[in-house]
Amino acid sequence: MNSSSLGVIVPVGNDPRIVDCLESLITQADAPPFEVIIIESNCEEPVRKSIASYCEWLPLKTIIHNKRQIGSLRNAGMQASMSDTFYFVDSDCVLSADSLRRAAASGAANQVTRGPIHFVGKSAIGRLDALLRTERYASDPTFAYCPNLVVRREVFSSIGLFREDFEYGSDGEFARRLHLAHVPVTYNQQLQLTHLAPPTDARVISTWIRYGEGRERRLRTASYREKASALFLPNLFSLSKGVTYNFAVAGCLACRWYGWARSSLREDNDPA
Numbered sequence: 264m265n266s267s268s269l270g271v272i273v274p275v276g277n278d279p280r281i282v283d284c285l286e287s288l289i290t291q292a293d294a295p296p297f298e299v300i301i302i303e304s305n306c307e308e309p310v311r312k313s314i315a316s317y318c319e320w321l322p323l324k325t326i327i328h329n330k331r332q333i334g335s336l337r338n339a340g341m342q343a344s345m346s347d348t349f350y351f352v353d354s355d356c357v358l359s360a361d362s363l364r365r366a367a368a369s370g371a372a373n374q375v376t377r378g379p380i381h382f383v384g385k386s387a388i389g390r391l392d393a394l395l396r397t398e399r400y401a402s403d404p405t406f407a408y409c410p411n412l413v414v415r416r417e418v419f420s421s422i423g424l425f426r427e428d429f430e431y432g433s434d435g436e437f438a439r440r441l442h443l444a445h446v447p448v449t450y451n452q453q454l455q456l457t458h459l460a461p462p463t464d465a466r467v468i469s470t471w472i473r474y475g476e477g478r479e480r481r482l483r484t485a486s487y488r489e490k491a492s493a494l495f496l497p498n499l500f501s502l503s504k505g506v507t508y509n510f511a512v513a514g515c516l517a518c519r520w521y522g523w524a525r526s527s528l529r530e531d532n533d534p535a
Contacts, residue, residue, distance in 0.1 A: 269297040269367045270346030273354060274336035275314070277306045280459050281354040285317045292360045295367040300340040301325045334425030334433030337409070341419065351434075353410040356380075357457045365454045369413045374446055376413040377404065378454025385460045392467045393460070404450040407438035411456050418446060 271288065275281050281301075288299060299321050301314055317323055328339050341349055348370030352358065369376035382397050384390035400408060407414075412434075422444050425433040441448060461467050 268295045268346065269348050269350055269363060269370065270341070270344035271297060271299045271350045271352060271363070272302070272337055272340035272344070273299065273352055274302045274304065274333050274340065275306055275310065275354040276304045276331065277310050278354040279310055279313065281310065282313050283357050283459060284352065284354055285314070285321065287358040288363070289317070289320050290360060291358070291363045294363040297363055297367070298322045298324060298344060298346060300344050302328050302336040302340045304328050304331050304336055330427070332427055332430055332433065334429055334437075335427040337433075338424045338427060341416070341424070347416045349414050349416065351409045351412045351414070352456065353458075355459045355461075356410050357459060359455045359457075362454065362456055365451065366413045369449065369451050369454060370415060373413075373449040374415050374418050375407055375441060375448045376451050376454065377407055377448055378411045378413075378451050378456070379404075380411050381455065381457045383457060383460045386464055388464045388467050389460050393458075396458075405448040407434070407441050407448045409434040410458070411454065413454070422446065 273281070273284060285299075301323060303311065303314070303325060306314075314323075314325060324343060326339055326343055328336055330336070337351060348367065350363070350366040350370070365378075366376075369378075380397070380400055382393035384393035418441075422440050426436050427433070429436060438448075
């Protein structure tokens with residue numbers, strides 16, 4: 264391994280915003296040796312052509328993957344990488360100008376590093392979603408969510424890869440395993456990226472439902488206290504932010520509860 268100091272792992276599911284992500288990789292300042300692994304899942308021809316056009320400008324390797332679970336995509340990217348440190352970003356993320364330099368330095372110093380994410384919303388629902396996600400991610404800075412996560416290869420060798428049987432929430436399940444294994448997660452305030460707005464309000468709502476499904480899978484064997492905290496998210500409510508904000512929190516939770524119930528019922532109905 265180790266031909267590049269940093270492997271940037273980017274799963275793509277027919278998302279045209281990958282162009283913004285790749286553009287931000289081109290403009291990196293003082294970047295260390297790096298490689299970009301794109302894992303395509305169900306990408307249509309326009310998106311594939313857009314990705315291919317960047318091969319001239321980036322050390323790019325593209326994998327066509329026949330699964331949709333994001334944990335499976337990330338695992339495939341790591342297996343194709345020659346690097347000993349991985350930087351996980353998503354196709355709807357734009358890196359800061361010095362993200363790769365800071366990610367490489369973080370990987371050299373720490374086993375796992377997480378940085379802050381600036382969520383962007385365009386519509387009223389999108390902006391409220393961005394606010395909720397920002398506060399939720401900031402509520403536990405050392406919980407190793409993706410994206411904007413740097414992990415050494417040795418960590419995966421120790422505790423295993425992302426779960427591939429999780430439709431959603433495999434990063435949360437991985438973060439929980441890190442916690443149980445007492446692997447330290449360092450929070451680097453300077454390692455920043457921007458998460459672009461979902462294209463439609465319907466996508467925002469479907470994302471809330473998927474979060475509920477992912478949490479149900481991740482916390483299936485958790486304590487009742489952990490489940491209650493995940494279902495009610497008390498830290499998101501705030502009287503000082505007014506009725507509209509708290510109504511949005513309630514709507515978000517309703518969608519998550521629906522996703523949680525749907526995932527639980529699906530599991531109950533699966534044949535043994």
